[in-house]
Amino acid sequence: MTGPDTASLADLLDRVVDKGAAITGDVVISLAGIDLIRLDLRLLLIGIEDAVP
Amino acid sequence: MKAQGLVVYAVTRNHELTSGIPVRLITSGAIAAVVADADLEVLAKLDVEPIEEGPLAALVREHDAVVRAVAEHEPVLPLRFGSVVREDDDVVRLLDSGRDEMARRLDEVEHHSEWGVRVEHVAPVSAAPTEGLSGTEYLLRRKRELGDAERERRVRQDAVGDLHASLGRHAKAVTTGQRRPQALLDAAYLVPHRNRAAFEAELARLRTPLERLGATVHATGPWPPYSFARIELAVSS
Numbered sequence: 563m564t565g566p567d568t569a570s571l572a573d574l575l576d577r578v579v580d581k582g583a584a585i586t587g588d589v590v591i592s593l594a595g596i597d598l599i600r601l602d603l604r605l606l607l608i609g610i611e612d613a614v615p
Numbered sequence: 616m617k618a619q620g621l622v623v624y625a626v627t628r629n630h631e632l633t634s635g636i637p638v639r640l641i642t643s644g645a646i647a648a649v650v651a652d653a654d655l656e657v658l659a660k661l662d663v664e665p666i667e668e669g670p671l672a673a674l675v676r677e678h679d680a681v682v683r684a685v686a687e688h689e690p691v692l693p694l695r696f697g698s699v700v701r702e703d704d705d706v707v708r709l710l711d712s713g714r715d716e717m718a719r720r721l722d723e724v725e726h727h728s729e730w731g732v733r734v735e736h737v738a739p740v741s742a743a744p745t746e747g748l749s750g751t752e753y754l755l756r757r758k759r760e761l762g763d764a765e766r767e768r769r770v771r772q773d774a775v776g777d778l779h780a781s782l783g784r785h786a787k788a789v790t791t792g793q794r795r796p797q798a799l800l801d802a803a804y805l806v807p808h809r810n811r812a813a814f815e816a817e818l819a820r821l822r823t824p825l826e827r828l829g830a831t832v833h834a835t836g837p838w839p840p841y842s843f844a845r846i847e848l849a850v851s852s
Contacts, residue, residue, distance in 0.1 A: 567833055567834055567835060568835075569835040571667055571672055571675075573731065573833075573835050574672075574675055574676065574679060575675060576731075577679075577729075577731070577838060577841040577842065578675045578678050578679050578693075578695075578696045578841065579675060579695065579696045579697070580695070581693075581695065581841040581842045581844070581845060582692075582693040582694050582695040582696070582698075582841045582844050582845070583626065583692050583693065583694050583695065583698075583844045583845065583846045583847070583848060584694070584695050584698065584845075584846075584847050584848065585623065585694065585698050585700065585709060585847075585848045585849075585850060586847050586848070586849045586850070587849045587850040587851045587852075588851050588852055589700045589701060589705040589708070589709070589850045589851065589852050590698070590699070590700060590850075591620050591655065591699040591700060591701060593655075593658050593659055593661070593697055593699060596658065596661065596696070596697035597697075
């Protein structure tokens with residue numbers, strides 16, 4: 563029987579960066595880099611899928 | 616002095632933290648947040664480029680490793696990567712504000728893991744040569760090709776529907792997204808540990824016909840329940 567496939571960096575980003583519970587409100591320290599990553603994730607995912615098979 | 620913040624990895628139950636992971640717990644009643652002090656400079660300078668061996672990839676892997684280490688012993692609600700607050704009091708307020716809901720959600724995900732399944736199909740380009748065909752012959756062939764493609768598409772769609780329904784029967788909850796344009800299915804399943812073998816067997820059985828139809832099936836897991844912790848914790852100072 564085949565097990566699960568190997569998780570790629572794209573799989574990891576897809577879950578760890580984009581999903582999960584979020585904290586909102588003024589206690590959150592906004593980090594420009596991470597905000598950008600989240601914003602661009604859709605494009606990034608398609609991009610990495612092409613770059614990293 | 617370096618600007619310090621607190622990275623919040625996950626919400627879990629108040630328990631004795633296993634030694635060996637460089638994090639601590641901030642507690643409120645029966646629940647707790649898994650946190651670590653972080654140098655904000657490092658986080659602020661992260662490059663957007665998700666290079667396999669780059670600093671972003673390393674931090675994302677570390678986040679996942681912490682969540683998984685806690686999940687080995689206790690149920691977790693993973694927080695999104697990059698959840699950073701100023702100080703311990705912020706985390707206490709966060710826990711106080713949604714304690715009942717978080718406790719209830721922890722009960723829901725206890726003894727469950729997440730599995731991801733993505734099915735994609737990229738249409739092949741017609742390989743047959745068109746040289747020497749008359750206009751009529753070409754159009755007839757094109758029509759036949761389109762008809763075949765449409766039939767194949769329907770067969771694939773049915774097989775995807777079958778896969779999704781069958782996997783869903785072994786899961787407590789299911790979410791689907793459509794983030795990649797060529798994806799026929801992009802789903803996450805919250806699978807009870809006792810159903811793991813049945814889920815995997817079903818996946819192995821049903822992916823083969825899809826692969827024969829030219830689709831790729833990409834399955835990953837077990838994951839901590841990232842896709843089933845989509846709550847917003849609104850906190851103000």
